[in-house]
Amino acid sequence: MPAHAVTGEELLAQCSAPAGSSDRWRCEGYVQGVANGATMLAISMRQIHPGSDKFPLLFCVASTVPAEQLVSAAINYLKSNPGSRHYDAASELLLAFQQAFPCSAT
Numbered sequence: 465m466p467a468h469a470v471t472g473e474e475l476l477a478q479c480s481a482p483a484g485s486s487d488r489w490r491c492e493g494y495v496q497g498v499a500n501g502a503t504m505l506a507i508s509m510r511q512i513h514p515g516s517d518k519f520p521l522l523f524c525v526a527s528t529v530p531a532e533q534l535v536s537a538a539i540n541y542l543k544s545n546p547g548s549r550h551y552d553a554a555s556e557l558l559l560a561f562q563q564a565f566p567c568s569a570t
Contacts (some may be wrong), residue, residue, distance in 0.1 A: 479491035479538055495534045524568070
């Protein structure tokens with residue numbers, strides 16, 4: 465059976481589920497996984513290619529940001545962009561995090 469890519473629509477439904485439900489837990493895990501994975505990939509590529517500016521951080525989430533704030537950013541973005549909810553949820557999350565957690569210019 466092929467892997468199923470979660471769409472933005474499906475993720476929004478999961479993230480809108482009541483706190484403590486299995487759908488909400490699934491949402492939180494997915495959102496945190498995308499945030500951590502994208503950050504670790506960028507950091508790893510920068511370490512492999514020191515001095516290169518080809519691997520910028522896409523977003524900057526402070527370590528003190530709670531998971532709920534990541535979920536809120538996802539929900540806000542997905543609700544504000546209904547025309548793109550049919551796309552892969554991970555790509556939508558990258559855009560949501562860029563908007564909610566931009567890196568400073570310094």
